[in-house]
Amino acid sequence: MSIPKPMAQPLDFEAINAAEFLGRLREAGPGGQKAFGQLVRATHEKFLGFIRRQLSSQDECQEVLQEVYLAVHKGLAGFKGESKLTTWMFSLAHHKICDRIGDRNRSHQELTESREAALSTEAADDRLAGATAWDAPPDRLSARNAVEGLIAKAIEALPEQARQVYHLRDVEGLSGEETAAMTGMTPENVRVQLHRARQRIVEWVREKMAGAAAAPVPDGSASAGKPASGATKT
Amino acid sequence: MSGMFYKAFYPCAKVRDFMYDYLEDNLPMVVSIRFHLHLNGCAECREYLYLYRAAANAQTFRKENPPPEEFLDATLDFLAKEGIVDPADEEDRENA
Numbered sequence A: 001m002s003i004p005k006p007m008a009q010p011l012d013f014e015a016i017n018a019a020e021f022l023g024r025l026r027e028a029g030p031g032g033q034k035a036f037g038q039l040v041r042a043t044h045e046k047f048l049g050f051i052r053r054q055l056s057s058q059d060e061c062q063e064v065l066q067e068v069y070l071a072v073h074k075g076l077a078g079f080k081g082e083s084k085l086t087t088w089m090f091s092l093a094h095h096k097i098c099d100r101i102g103d104r105n106r107s108h109q110e111l112t113e114s115r116e117a118a119l120s121t122e123a124a125d126d127r128l129a130g131a132t133a134w135d136a137p138p139d140r141l142s143a144r145n146a147v148e149g150l151i152a153k154a155i156e157a158l159p160e161q162a163r164q165v166y167h168l169r170d171v172e173g174l175s176g177e178e179t180a181a182m183t184g185m186t187p188e189n190v191r192v193q194l195h196r197a198r199q200r201i202v203e204w205v206r207e208k209m210a211g212a213a214a215a216p217v218p219d220g221s222a223s224a225g226k227p228a229s230g231a232t233k234t
Numbered sequence B: 001m002s003g004m005f006y007k008a009f010y011p012c013a014k015v016r017d018f019m020y021d022y023l024e025d026n027l028p029m030v031v032s033i034r035f036h037l038h039l040n041g042c043a044e045c046r047e048y049l050y051l052y053r054a055a056a057n058a059q060t061f062r063k064e065n066p067p068p069e070e071f072l073d074a075t076l077d078f079l080a081k082e083g084i085v086d087p088a089d090e091e092d093r094e095n096a
Helices: A018-052 A058-075 A085-105 A108-118 A121-128 A146-156 A160-171 A176-183 A187-214 B012-017 B019-023 B029-041 B043-056 B069-081 B090-095
Strands: none
Touching (some): A018 A085, A018 B069, A085 A160, A146 A160, A146 A187, A146 B043, A160 A176, A160 A187, A187 B019, A187 B043, B012 B019, B012 B029, B012 B043, B029 B043
């Protein structure tokens, strides 16, 4: 009579590294499917969010998410790195997204139109209103206030490489080393790109704020819409 | 603070270049002192720092609704067809 194995401790997918997860899958034998299902349930929201912030179509997001898990399953056995499982998964997702964007870049016009659409008044208003419905346009960030709304719009206007670095570091919260490993840049280059991305965002926001402050207001109040700290300069 | 003497410590562009290291707490002490002396006198750089910090903290104001259940179901169905997850694992799906 076989004695059923005791239930394994729930995995902390944020902490476990890829090699450990592979060990757990092997340990589980045929039950590895269950462990993989747990991985999907525990992480799909995080990775779907990451993908959705960079790709616009829901179908495309779904496809990329599936490709990521497929790649995790195929790649686990051969993965020699000791990095955290989620870091490796971010790397896979990043490459899948780059592939998609690369495909789109081959028809550059389409990408430009999509970016312009994301910056359209309607999409911007959705972000400013904090709209995060899943059928809304790609909503990279939602806003609690006007500055955050402007930052969300400024992110969309970043050049591709800077936007990717900014997303990985400041939106997803990955370390400089993790981002460097994912993008193939040096940590110093990541630092430079990130700093430039933040500066571009700040300058874009200040420009918009200055424009808003300079715009005539219906009630004649000269200070309406003006940032608290006064006029801006570049 | 009268006049523009704060610019003697650093020009605005230099202060803005230091903001990355400032947020990382990586400014050498002397640089940090001059950086703060400039900020004390420069409202525009204070505003710049406020926005720079907000940009760097995008993670804290990111707010999203969870994706619809269908996304998880579709992913699990896809992976079940590939033989990667157990298709009969309905109980877990319900408990997820």
